[in-house]
Amino acid sequence: MHESYSLNWDDLKYFLAVARSGTIRGGASNIRVNHTTLARRIEVLEERVGSRLFDRSKAGLVLTQLGEDLLPYAQKVEEEMHAASRVIVGRDAEPRGTIYVSMPHGLAMTSIMDDLSAFSHQYPEIELNLTFSNSIADLTRREADVSLRVSSEVTQDVVGRKLVQMSQAAYCSRRYAEQITDNEGEGLQFIGWHEAEEAVTAPWLQSSFYPKATLRHRVSELVPLITLAASGLGMAYLACNLGDRHPDLIRAPFQKPLPYRSLWLLLHRDLRNTARVRLFVDFLATRISARKNEFWVAGTVTL
Amino acid sequence: MHESYSLNWDDLKYFLAVARSGTIRGGASNIRVNHTTLARRIEVLEERVGSRLFDRSKAGLVLTQLGEDLLPYAQKVEEEMHAASRVIVGRDAEPRGTIYVSMPHGLAMTSIMDDLSAFSHQYPEIELNLTFSNSIADLTRREADVSLRVSSEVTQDVVGRKLVQMSQAAYCSRRYAEQITDNEGEGLQFIGWHEAEEAVTAPWLQSSFYPKATLRHRVSELVPLITLAASGLGMAYLACNLGDRHPDLIRAPFQKPLPYRSLWLLLHRDLRNTARVRLFVDFLATRISARKNEFWVAGTVTL
DNA sequence: CTTTGATGGTTCATTTTTGAAACACAGCGT
DNA sequence: ACGCTGTGTTTCAAAAATGAACCATCAAAG
Numbered sequence: 237m238h239e240s241y242s243l244n245w246d247d248l249k250y251f252l253a254v255a256r257s258g259t260i261r262g263g264a265s266n267i268r269v270n271h272t273t274l275a276r277r278i279e280v281l282e283e284r285v286g287s288r289l290f291d292r293s294k295a296g297l298v299l300t301q302l303g304e305d306l307l308p309y310a311q312k313v314e315e316e317m318h319a320a321s322r323v324i325v326g327r328d329a330e331p332r333g334t335i336y337v338s339m340p341h342g343l344a345m346t347s348i349m350d351d352l353s354a355f356s357h358q359y360p361e362i363e364l365n366l367t368f369s370n371s372i373a374d375l376t377r378r379e380a381d382v383s384l385r386v387s388s389e390v391t392q393d394v395v396g397r398k399l400v401q402m403s404q405a406a407y408c409s410r411r412y413a414e415q416i417t418d419n420e421g422e423g424l425q426f427i428g429w430h431e432a433e434e435a436v437t438a439p440w441l442q443s444s445f446y447p448k449a450t451l452r453h454r455v456s457e458l459v460p461l462i463t464l465a466a467s468g469l470g471m472a473y474l475a476c477n478l479g480d481r482h483p484d485l486i487r488a489p490f491q492k493p494l495p496y497r498s499l500w501l502l503l504h505r506d507l508r509n510t511a512r513v514r515l516f517v518d519f520l521a522t523r524i525s526a527r528k529n530e531f532w533v534a535g536t537v538t539l
Numbered sequence: 540m541h542e543s544y545s546l547n548w549d550d551l552k553y554f555l556a557v558a559r560s561g562t563i564r565g566g567a568s569n570i571r572v573n574h575t576t577l578a579r580r581i582e583v584l585e586e587r588v589g590s591r592l593f594d595r596s597k598a599g600l601v602l603t604q605l606g607e608d609l610l611p612y613a614q615k616v617e618e619e620m621h622a623a624s625r626v627i628v629g630r631d632a633e634p635r636g637t638i639y640v641s642m643p644h645g646l647a648m649t650s651i652m653d654d655l656s657a658f659s660h661q662y663p664e665i666e667l668n669l670t671f672s673n674s675i676a677d678l679t680r681r682e683a684d685v686s687l688r689v690s691s692e693v694t695q696d697v698v699g700r701k702l703v704q705m706s707q708a709a710y711c712s713r714r715y716a717e718q719i720t721d722n723e724g725e726g727l728q729f730i731g732w733h734e735a736e737e738a739v740t741a742p743w744l745q746s747s748f749y750p751k752a753t754l755r756h757r758v759s760e761l762v763p764l765i766t767l768a769a770s771g772l773g774m775a776y777l778a779c780n781l782g783d784r785h786p787d788l789i790r791a792p793f794q795k796p797l798p799y800r801s802l803w804l805l806l807h808r809d810l811r812n813t814a815r816v817r818l819f820v821d822f823l824a825t826r827i828s829a830r831k832n833e834f835w836v837a838g839t840v841t842l
Numbered sequence: 843c844t845t846t847g848a849t850g851g852t853t854c855a856t857t858t859t860t861g862a863a864a865c866a867c868a869g870c871g872t
Numbered sequence: 873a874c875g876c877t878g879t880g881t882t883t884c885a886a887a888a889a890t891g892a893a894c895c896a897t898c899a900a901a902g
Contacts, residue, residue, distance in 0.1 A: 320612035
């Protein structure tokens with residue numbers, strides 16, 4: 237570890253500020269810090285250097301010989317930092333680079349995949365890194381730049397954008413639908429989730445249009461739920477944008493769609509001005525909003 | 540104020556550490572910080588840059604494309620800092636530059652001036668900046684690199700070095716001394732300092748060999764005290780190294796020297812390894828110690 | 843299969859840094 | 873002489889950073 241590591245490299249900003257303005261307050265004003273802070277940072281720097289960098293006189297602070305010797309190095313460091321900043325700013329301003337996107341598994345089977353495909357087609361310089369997970373991506377920990385969530389509300393310290401409200405309905409295969417009559421679900425079976433094994437019903441089933449139906453079987457993921465319902469094992473409650481899209485599923489008769497959750501688009505506030513992220517977010521929001529009736533369907537019960 | 544000022548330039552150390560080692564703990568160990576600190580600094584840097592600089596994988600932390608783009612700039616900043624450090628270290632290692640020395644007025648008339656002259660003669664590359672003041676130079680505020688003080692003890696947060704113990708005695712002109720008899724100072728007058736106008740004596744006078752002497756006249760500085768005593772106005776109590784050196788002053792008869800204070804050499808702990816300061820301190824201490832009987836004279840009363 | 847060591851991450855107490863307010867001083871203008 | 877402005881310095885409370893202890897996970901070795 238080198239001698240230079242005992243110096244705080246950031247102190248060069250303060251050194252340069254005083255060297256250029258000749259006063260503590262002037263320098264502080266120029267770099268937007270409190271003048272006390274600037275005075276202290278110079279003091280600490282001088283201690284670590286082991287010599288004065290400025291002589292204090294009535295005329296202000298004047299560079300010592302050592303201060304003058306070090307000035308060119310500080311200026312070169314600043315130039316490098318400016319150049320690095322141009323790389324950063326330039327990169328952000330250009331719509332290129334990678335966007336890390338996180339979303340729940342269920343959205344993998346929706347039309348939103350078409351949106352991602354269209355975005356990538358339109359912006360070939362931007363690469364999408366997709367993560368499917370039911371756990372909430374921690375944006376502050378940079379697990380993702382953008383996160384799509386299906387939720388009633390968001391509580392994270394992120395910039396949230398509600399895209400659409402969703403509907404849900406009961407779905408089954410065409411064959412299963414043939415046995416359905418207008419009898420509040422008597423004799424029908426819904427595939428359950430995490431309900432207890434011995435439970436034959438659940439609150440969401442009791443408040444549906446099939447309160448007499450029972451729970452049978454359990455799944456822990458969305459994909460098997462859809463696949464099993466489509467093959468006739470039972471009925472499933474699904475978001476409409478998902479169920480309506482599946483070729484082997486129909487909405488069960490004798491019901492109306494119910495309100496479901498909302499689709500949110502979340503991103504960390506620090507990234508909202510990055511060109512590619514802004515592009516992606518706007519692109520997605522525009523397309524999804526344009527077909528909101530795919531998510532919130534006609535006839536959905538309103539409370 | 541430039542975009543680069545929103546970045547903490549010191550974070551480059553952390554960036555380079557992770558880029559080189561590929562792990563948080565490895566990088567932290569290399570630059571001697573806690574690994575948590577390193578992780579957090581990288582996190583903050585990524586937030587300010589607005590993009591990831593490292594991808595986290597099982598293999599460790601791998602530079603992103605932006606990380607790779609920025610690496611050369613970070614390396615150049617480091618090189619400049621190393622070069623600046625060489626200037627600093629090289630300067631300190633060589634006995635050249637300025638030493639700021641502070642001392643009380645009284646020492647300006649002593650043989651210590653000869654010491655400074657000899658030092659400057661022997662080390663012409665070193666410049667001395669001398670400040671004479673009775674107020675204590677604040678070493679932590681860099682008012683001086685080295686401070687000579689006459690004091691019983693030192694309380695400042697500095698590296699203190701007691702050079703010699705001093706004696707004091709009553710001095711007067713040769714003419715004035717002709718009237719002095721062995722009568723405990725009856726009819727003698729001492730020039731006073733800050734004692735009240737109406738006061739005719741003081742504790743230091745009462746405990747001297749001339750308790751019957753009285754105070755007459757006042758001075759607020761040492762130079763006029765010496766000058767007036769030398770011209771016969773009255774007697775003066777002076778440090779022996781000062782009184783013995785004056786051509787027109789002699790020690791008054793019928794007394795013994797009394798203990799006075801000590802001569803201290805103080806410096807701020809951060810400067811003690813600077814070559815020129817170390818040279819100066821050692822030079823001064825050696826010469827003054829070699830003639831300690833000029834300060835603590837023979838016959839001084841011991842308590 | 844179990845143990846060990848290395849890894850990144852979380853939590854909490856302590857230390858350090860920062861900003862704001864107040865102060866002292868000098869210079870200038872009225 | 874007085875008031876104003878700009879300067880650097882001091883003090884204190886709040887915010888930020890740091891380090892230490894602990895945790896969970898994984899891979900390698902026994």
